[in-house]
Amino acid sequence: MENTSTIYNDLNAAQKEAVLYGEGPLLILAGAGSGKTRVVTYRISHLIKDLQVMPQQIMALTFTNKAALEMKERVSKLIGSNVDRMWIGTFHSVMVKVLRQFGSLLHYSPSFQILDTEEQQKLIKTILQEQGLDKDMYDPRAVIQAISKQKGRLLTVEQFYEKYPTLTKCLDSTAKLCFPFYAEYQKRLLSLNAMDFDDLLLNAYVLFVNYPHVLELYANRFRYIFVDEYQDTNFAQYNLVHMLSSKHRNLCVVGDDDQSIYAFRGADVRIILSFEEDFPDAKVIKLEQNYRSSATILQAANNIIKHNRKRKAKELWTTAASGDKITYYRALNQQDEADYVVETIKKSVQQGQEYRQFAVLYRVNALSRNLELAFLKAQIPFHIFGGLRFYERKEIKDVLAYLRLICDPKDDLAFIRVVNTPKRQIGTSTVEKVLTLARTSGKSALEICAEVSRYPELQKAQNKLATFARLVADMRRNLQNPAFTLASYIEYVQNESGLVEEILNQMEKGREDSAQRVENLKEMLSDAVDFVKQAKFDTLDFTDEQLEENDLLAFVSRERKAITDLSTAPVKTYDGKAADLSLLEQEALKRTTESDSEAESLRQRTLLDDLHDYLEMTVLNQAVEGENDGNFVTLMTLHAAKGLEFDNVFIVGMEESIFPGVRSLNNIESLEEERRLAYVGVTRAKKKLTLTATAERLLYGSTTYNPQSRFVKEIPPELLDEKQNETSTDNYDLFQHNDRRHYGSAGSFSFGNYQADNYNSNKNTVAYSQRVINKGVQEAMSQLHKISNNKKTEIKLTPLAVGKSTNELELAQLKVNMRVVHARLGHGVIKQIEPVANDAIVVIQLDNGESKRIMAKAAHLQRE
DNA sequence: GTTCCTGATCTTTTT
DNA sequence: GATCAGGAAC
Numbered sequence: 001m002e003n004t005s006t007i008y009n010d011l012n013a014a015q016k017e018a019v020l021y022g023e024g025p026l027l028i029l030a031g032a033g034s035g036k037t038r039v040v041t042y043r044i045s046h047l048i049k050d051l052q053v054m055p056q057q058i059m060a061l062t063f064t065n066k067a068a069l070e071m072k073e074r075v076s077k078l079i080g081s082n083v084d085r086m087w088i089g090t091f092h093s094v095m096v097k098v099l100r101q102f103g104s105l106l107h108y109s110p111s112f113q114i115l116d117t118e119e120q121q122k123l124i125k126t127i128l129q130e131q132g133l134d135k136d137m138y139d140p141r142a143v144i145q146a147i148s149k150q151k152g153r154l155l156t157v158e159q160f161y162e163k164y165p166t167l168t169k170c171l172d173s174t175a176k177l178c179f180p181f182y183a184e185y186q187k188r189l190l191s192l193n194a195m196d197f198d199d200l201l202l203n204a205y206v207l208f209v210n211y212p213h214v215l216e217l218y219a220n221r222f223r224y225i226f227v228d229e230y231q232d233t234n235f236a237q238y239n240l241v242h243m244l245s246s247k248h249r250n251l252c253v254v255g256d257d258d259q260s261i262y263a264f265r266g267a268d269v270r271i272i273l274s275f276e277e278d279f280p281d282a283k284v285i286k287l288e289q290n291y292r293s294s295a296t297i298l299q300a301a302n303n304i305i306k307h308n309r310k311r312k313a314k315e316l317w318t319t320a321a322s323g324d325k326i327t328y329y330r331a332l333n334q335q336d337e338a339d340y341v342v343e344t345i346k347k348s349v350q351q352g353q354e355y356r357q358f359a360v361l362y363r364v365n366a367l368s369r370n371l372e373l374a375f376l377k378a379q380i381p382f383h384i385f386g387g388l389r390f391y392e393r394k395e396i397k398d399v400l401a402y403l404r405l406i407c408d409p410k411d412d413l414a415f416i417r418v419v420n421t422p423k424r425q426i427g428t429s430t431v432e433k434v435l436t437l438a439r440t441s442g443k444s445a446l447e448i449c450a451e452v453s454r455y456p457e458l459q460k461a462q463n464k465l466a467t468f469a470r471l472v473a474d475m476r477r478n479l480q481n482p483a484f485t486l487a488s489y490i491e492y493v494q495n496e497s498g499l500v501e502e503i504l505n506q507m508e509k510g511r512e513d514s515a516q517r518v519e520n521l522k523e524m525l526s527d528a529v530d531f532v533k534q535a536k537f538d539t540l541d542f543t544d545e546q547l548e549e550n551d552l553l554a555f556v557s558r559e560r561k562a563i564t565d566l567s568t569a570p571v572k573t574y575d576g577k578a579a580d581l582s583l584l585e586q587e588a589l590k591r592t593t594e595s596d597s598e599a600e601s602l603r604q605r606t607l608l609d610d611l612h613d614y615l616e617m618t619v620l621n622q623a624v625e626g627e628n629d630g631n632f633v634t635l636m637t638l639h640a641a642k643g644l645e646f647d648n649v650f651i652v653g654m655e656e657s658i659f660p661g662v663r664s665l666n667n668i669e670s671l672e673e674e675r676r677l678a679y680v681g682v683t684r685a686k687k688k689l690t691l692t693a694t695a696e697r698l699l700y701g702s703t704t705y706n707p708q709s710r711f712v713k714e715i716p717p718e719l720l721d722e723k724q725n726e727t728s729t730d731n732y733d734l735f736q737h738n739d740r741r742h743y744g745s746a747g748s749f750s751f752g753n754y755q756a757d758n759y760n761s762n763k764n765t766v767a768y769s770q771r772v773i774n775k776g777v778q779e780a781m782s783q784l785h786k787i788s789n790n791k792k793t794e795i796k797l798t799p800l801a802v803g804k805s806t807n808e809l810e811l812a813q814l815k816v817n818m819r820v821v822h823a824r825l826g827h828g829v830i831k832q833i834e835p836v837a838n839d840a841i842v843v844i845q846l847d848n849g850e851s852k853r854i855m856a857k858a859a860h861l862q863r864e
Numbered sequence: 865g866t867t868c869c870t871g872a873t874c875t876t877t878t879t
Numbered sequence: 880g881a882t883c884a885g886g887a888a889c
Contacts, residue, residue, distance in 0.1 A: 064878060092879045114879085197879045232878095265877065364875055369880090386877090420865095427865045620879065639876050661875055677876080700874055701880045 007042065007078070011035075018285045019043045025245075025279035026252040027230075027272075031316045032301070032683035033292030033645065036254055040226060041071060043252065044086075045078035047224055055085040060226040061241065062090055065621050067228055067643075087222070091237050092197060093620055095204040099195070102207055102214050111612075113194045113404070114619045118397070119413050120144050120196050127184050138177065146177035147185060151198035152234045152266040154205055157186045192413065201236040208243050219247035230255035230275075234266040242278070251279075257312050258305050261639060261677045263669070273312065290316040290683075292645055294323025297685050300715045305679040307714055308672045316683075325721040327690040328654075328712060332725050334367075337694050338374035340725075341650050344690065345633060346378060348648065355381055357647035359634040361681050363659040366699060367652060368635055381632040385640055391618045395503065395517045396524055399490065400618055402497050406476050407611055410444040419445075419468055422502035426468070430461040446472060471496070479607050486610040487528040494521050495858040504841065504853040515836060518855070522837030531614050638681045649685035651678075654693040655706035678711040807862040811840060814856060819864040820844070825852060827864060 008016055015035055018028050019042045030036035044060070047053040062068045068089050076083040087094055100110050115123075124140040150160055160175075160182055170176040189195060195203060208215035225245045227233065230253035233241070245251035253275060260269040276282050290298055298316050305311070331337035345358050360371055368384055375382045390396060398421050404414040412435070419434075420426040437455060438445045448455065449469035452462050475493055478484065484492065494500050500521065507514035634646065638659075653659055660674035682689060693708045712720075809820065818830045825846055832843035833856070840856040 090879065116879090200879080262877075264875080366874070366880095423866080425865065429865090637876065663875070673876095698880090 007045075011039075011042070012289055014285055014287050014289070015039050015042075018287070019046055021283055021285070023248075023250055025249060025275075025282040027275045027282055027284045028252065028254045028287065029284065029312060029314060030254055030256055030287040031290060031314060032256065032259060032680070033290040034287035034316070035291060036256075036287065037070065037074065039287065040228065040252075040254055041074040041078060044075050044224075044226070048079050053224060055079075055083065056087075057221060057223040058226070059087040059094070059222040059224070059244070060089075060228065061094060061237075062088075062228045063232055065090055065093075068093075071228070090620075091240070092200050095200045095240070096616075096620065098204050098214075098218065099200065099207065102211070103203070105211055105214070106203055106207060107190065108195070108203075109193050111193070111408070113192070113408070113411065114200070114616070115189070115192075115194050115196045115413075116392075116619055117144065118392070122413070122416075123185060123188055124181060127181055127188070131180065131184070133180055138180070143177050143181055146174040147182055148196075148198050149174050149266065150178055150182065151196075151202045152236050154202060154236050154239060156202065156206060157183050192411075194413075198236070201240060205236060205239055205243075208240075215243055216247070219244055223248045224250045224252070227251070227253045228255075231257050231260035231269055231272045232262050232267040233271050234268060235271075238268075238271050249279075256314075258308075258314065258676055259642065259680050261642065261673060261680060263673050269310070273310070286314055288314060288316055290318045290320075292686050293318065293683060294320050294685075294687055296322045296325060296719050297682060297689050300326055300689070300719050301679050301682045303716055304675060304682065304711055304714045308675055310672070324688050326715065326719050327688075328720045328722045329690065329692045330708070330722070330724040331692055331694040333694050333696045334370045334698060335374075336725050337652055337692050338370045340692060341371065341652065341690075342374045342378045342380060344650075345380060345648075349380075353647070354631055355633050356631045358650070359636070359641065359644070359646040359648070359684065360650045360652060361636060361638050361641050361684065362652050363638055363661060363677075364653075365637060367658070371635055371652070375633065375635075381630070382635055383630070383632050385634065385636040390520070390523070390527075393517075393520055395499065395520055398499055399494055399497070399521065399524065400615065402472075402475070402493050402499075403490065403611060404615060405446065405472055406479065406493070407608070407615060409446045409472070409476070412438065412445045415445040418497070419449075422498045424464055424468060426461055426464050430458070430465070433457055434465070479611070484607055485529075486532050486607060486614060487525045489607060489611070490528050491525055491858070494524075495855070500855055500858065504855070507841070507853055508851075515834070515841070518836050518839075518841065522839060526837075528614060531617060532610055638677050641684050642680050645684055645686055647686045648688045648690070649681070650690045650692065651681050652692045653697075654691045654709040654712050655697070656709055657704070657706050658697075658699075659709055659711070675711065678709075809861050809863060811856050814840070814842065814861070820861040821864050822854070822859055822861055825854075828852075 008019060011019060015038070018026070018039045021043075028036070028039060030039070040060070044058060047058065048055060060068075060071055062071065072083050072088050075086070075088070087097075089097075096114070099106075099108070099112070103110060103112060121140045121144055124138075124143050128135055128138055128140065155163065160178065164170045164175050164179060167176065167179050170179050189199065222244060225241065227241055232255070241251065241253075253272070255272050257269050257272050260267060260272070263269065276284060293301070295318055298318055299322075302315055329337070329340050331340055341360055345355070348358075349355060362368060362371075365386055368386075372382075372384060391400065398418060401414040401417040401421075404411050405418060408414075416431060416435070419431060434445050434448050437443075437448050437458075441448070446469060448458075449465040450473070452458050452465045452469070458465060475496060478492065479489070500518070503514050503517050503521075638651070651659075657665065659678070660671055664670035664674045691712055693706075693712070695705065697704050697706065814820075814830060814833055816830055816833060819827065820830060821827050822844065825844070826848075828844040828846040830842055831845045831851065834841045834843075839858075841853055842856045842859065842861075843851060843853050845851050
């Protein structure tokens with residue numbers, strides 16, 4: 001076998017062993033920078049190329065879309081083009097695939113929708129109100145978290161109330177929070193035909209338990225299963241993985257217990273720690289050689305992490321030279337700290353380094369502010385990652401809600417969101433009435449509006465509601481209009497709904513972020529163009545679905561036979577109900593007979609298909625492109641930096657109660673998680689690491705004085721090169737004072753609000769900055785250009801057939817002081833043209849004296 | 865129904 | 880200091 005290929009020659013002994021290891025459970029403990037992804041991708045390629053394993057027999061589960069994408073690309077480079085047949089994806093997306101296929105067994109229709117966190121919270125709020133519960137006692141966010149925790153532990157509603165039959169029996173505080181809500185919440189989800197993120201895992205689990213034959217289908221098919229970042233799995237994921245691999249037992253998990261930093265969202269380190277108990281015959285391979293960092297940096301990392309008690313013995317080593325010492329800078333205050341970072345980068349760049357080789361990491365987002373200002377002042381290009389994600393922005397979510405309502409008129413949550421957005425004088429009380437009527441009659445809210453004249457109690461708002469219903473119906477009808485592409489259709493909805501107009505009106509009133517919001521709407525259009533392009537590429541899943549359609553029929557007939565074999569005994573199910581096989585059978589038959597027409601629509605995707613898939617992508621795939629290969633300094637949280645590497649890394653805010661955070665000071669478990677976070681941060685650096693702390697810090701509106709972080713003290717002093725602001729004499733005393741204080745005490749003390757920072761009103765500078773609020777970490781960092789090259793596509797929209805006249809002015813023809821006619825507003829003069837994305841905001845002085853802002857393209861302005 | 869003001873809150877984040 | 884939700888006044 002050794003002769004099959006030379007690609008294995010660039011692996012070290014441990015890596016090679018992991019790649020070539022045969023059948024059975026395999027745990028790869030891969031330290032930071034030890035070539036983990038390379039090992040996994042090589043192993044997959046080895047299975048396919050050397051052992052003739054079929055790609056469709058391989059499943060690889062990741063936590064993020066970014067990781068899945070990277071794995072796909074790297075595997076496809078190694079083996080050629082047939083990655084498509086493998087199931088490489090996030091836990092969630094893979095389970096969606098399963099549930100779309102078999103969810104009907106759990107009484108969900110295959111088109112169930114997936115709720116995001118905001119909608120979950122809204123649901124909880126309604127339940128809270130309707131049940132008349134004390135809203136000071138229940139914070140919706142905490143309730144959602146509590147429910148999520150139960151689901152992560154695989155407690156269904158039935159099991160939950162079995163375990164906690166009364167409120168007084170809820171000893172656990174999260175159970176207490178759940179108790180009044182869980183059942184009702186779940187009931188609503190079902191009636192909305194919706195699942196939340198945790199349901200995707202929980203329901204897949206329930207499905208597999210209730211219908212062993214379904215599990216068998218997958219367990220048989222997937223001979224090899226891989227799990228990336230195994231230290232981040234929760235109980236539900238753990239169980240799913242074990243079920244799926246129960247047949248062939250070729251489960252390969254990769255992870256590093258020292259890099260487990262997501263316990264706060266349900267990850268359980270014990271899962272990776274007990275892999276060998278789960279599989280006594282497991283092979284364990286440790287990858288300890290680090291190819292990333294200098295010896296000094298590694299030594300620091302090892303010294304920090306060895307203070308943790310619960311962990312697998314593991315020590316990174318390298319053949320690299322010791323390199324530069326770690327700089328530890330003690331600043332006067334956060335300004336001084338930021339200036340130091342900026343100055344250091346400036347100097348290094350003057351000596352020939354590039355901005356892209358620098359990253360500044362921090363524990364909490366709040367620390368980015370001062371850095372941002374300092375970078376702006378110094379005119380150094382930078383990107384801040386984190387903050388609101390693209391699809392979570394208000395203006396985007398509003399458009400998405402319209403699209404959802406158009407797609408599925410029964411989507412009452414979408415209805416609630418948009419019925420009065422933009423404002424249509426439809427208030428909460430009216431909406432309440434509509435919803436009550438909908439609930440009692442079993443109709444959807446939109447249906448009620450469509451036949452509003454039948455309901456005397458809605459008389460006052462009759463016209464408004466009817467107009468809204470007509471608006472949505474019109475939009476829906478236009479789905480059939482062949483002139484539309486997905487992007488041009490979305491643009492049409494953006495305009496027709498009045499959302500764009502509302503933003504422009506707000507701009508009129510001086511709202512500052514309006515231009516940005518318009519730009520986001522435009523960005524959404526190019527996003528849609530790219531999405532369709534990709535969807536045409538990605539035919540991958542359809543072949544698989546086709547395959548499973550037959551499986552579904554086979555499954556039903558087998559299940560039937562099982563029942564007849566057991567004479568009258570019903571199939572054992574999870575909730576005690578017998579499976580309704582006849583329904584399922586009809587469904588399966590229907591699908592097979594439809595498969596011809598489906599195959600046809602495969603060739604010619606309809607606008608509705610595109611829209612459907614697009615909507616699913618927006619919930620499930622939150623990652624959005626960032627600017628990829630720009631030469632800029634990266635600013636992000638330590639969490640976001642996991643998996644990335646930079647030549648030069650700064651970690652700021654190395655102070656007790658910031659890092660480690662206040663909330664972890666009294667708890668060993670979370671303190672150890674903070675320490676792992678420090679370990680992750682330190683190991684991001686390849687050549688040079690700089691740590692900074694301040695004597696005095698203005699945070700959350702008050703000044704604090706924190707002792708230096710214990711993590712700095714855990715680094716042997718001989719590795720550190722300590723520096724401080726030379727202009728100051730009292731600086732050191734301040735630190736002495738801070739450090740004399742005890743660690744465990746409730747963190748920092750404060751002298752109240754004095755002296756705010758000097759830069760507080762720099763809003764204009766912020767606007768021109770290179771700051772990209774919210775583009776995902778995804779591509780900005782990766783060297784994979786493939787997608788990003790497509791991303792910069794120019795938006796080409798099919799012009800609307802309607803309303804286009806020969807007199808219509810093109811964007812380029814518009815000039816200031818030109819007289820124009822607007823179909824609705826009448827005559828006026830162009831006063832200002834402000835380009836935005838591929839369009840422009842035009843200020844028109846109307847003849848009646850009023851001035852209006854409109855989007856140039858949608859306005860269809862004509863020559864006077 | 866809408867706007868404007870007050871006051872509580874401020875880890876980390878993906879799906 | 881900044882944001883955002885919820886309540887009172889318009």
